Amino acid sequence: MPSSVKVWSCSACPFAQRVRILLIANEIPHEVVEIPNEVLLGTQSKPKELLEKNPYGAVPAIEHDGLAMYESNQILQYLEEAFEEQGHYMLGDDPKHRAIIRMLMIDADRKITQFYPYMLNKDDKKEDELRSKLEEALQFIEDKFNKYKGPYFAGKLISLADIAYVPFFERLVTVVEKRKNVSILEKYPSLHAWYYNQMMHYEPFLKSRTLKDEEIKTFYDEYIRVK
Numbered sequence: 001m002p003s004s005v006k007v008w009s010c011s012a013c014p015f016a017q018r019v020r021i022l023l024i025a026n027e028i029p030h031e032v033v034e035i036p037n038e039v040l041l042g043t044q045s046k047p048k049e050l051l052e053k054n055p056y057g058a059v060p061a062i063e064h065d066g067l068a069m070y071e072s073n074q075i076l077q078y079l080e081e082a083f084e085e086q087g088h089y090m091l092g093d094d095p096k097h098r099a100i101i102r103m104l105m106i107d108a109d110r111k112i113t114q115f116y117p118y119m120l121n122k123d124d125k126k127e128d129e130l131r132s133k134l135e136e137a138l139q140f141i142e143d144k145f146n147k148y149k150g151p152y153f154a155g156k157l158i159s160l161a162d163i164a165y166v167p168f169f170e171r172l173v174t175v176v177e178k179r180k181n182v183s184i185l186e187k188y189p190s191l192h193a194w195y196y197n198q199m200m201h202y203e204p205f206l207k208s209r210t211l212k213d214e215e216i217k218t219f220y221d222e223y224i225r226v227k
Ligand SMILES: N[C@@H](CCC(=O)N[C@@H](CS)C(=O)NCC(=O)O)C(=O)O
Pocket: 012, 013, 014, 015, 016, 039, 040, 056, 057, 058, 059, 060, 070, 071, 072, 073
């Protein structure tokens, strides 16, 4: 019987959602400690227990067999390695393939930073500039995706790269469509097919979606209001 993982998560946090998707996908026994969304909004202080697990005070953090850990992509890789018998297929076996997956995860962390300025912008004068930065990032991601020929980021099989990206696409699609009434993935056929034909049918992702689309929009409306 594998030992259980304790995860500090927040329903609005896409980084924490990465970890919850993998825990569900690999059927890893776990317990979720829910941190209120108000902590992310800065309107409620951070629980001491979270700061003990992660000195930077961010979710996700996990504890497993006495080891506390933070940084979502680091946690994903640890869980793949520590629970080998549970699945261990999302990082691949070949060193080059593993390196590709790890680089795609790094791309994800760098490129998602271009999602938020446009998603959350409330200054009409900046709208076009932020939109083109977002489009540049999406084109980069689309080109990378095409390099490995799909239907998943690293090729034929789902991997940690898909898990690293998908919660951010969920927020991008939801917030942009609901706030700005524009369809954002139409110009990127591979990403469109990946999100709607693969990920929107991937059970662990669907189970990890603890916020409905309208609640995601409400959270970001509130975020824009308080920040
Ligand atoms: N690089 C971190 C980012 C985690 C992060 O930014 N989490 C946000 C919520 S989505 C958070 O806890 N923010 C509060 C803070 O950093 O003080 C990771 O990949 O885990």
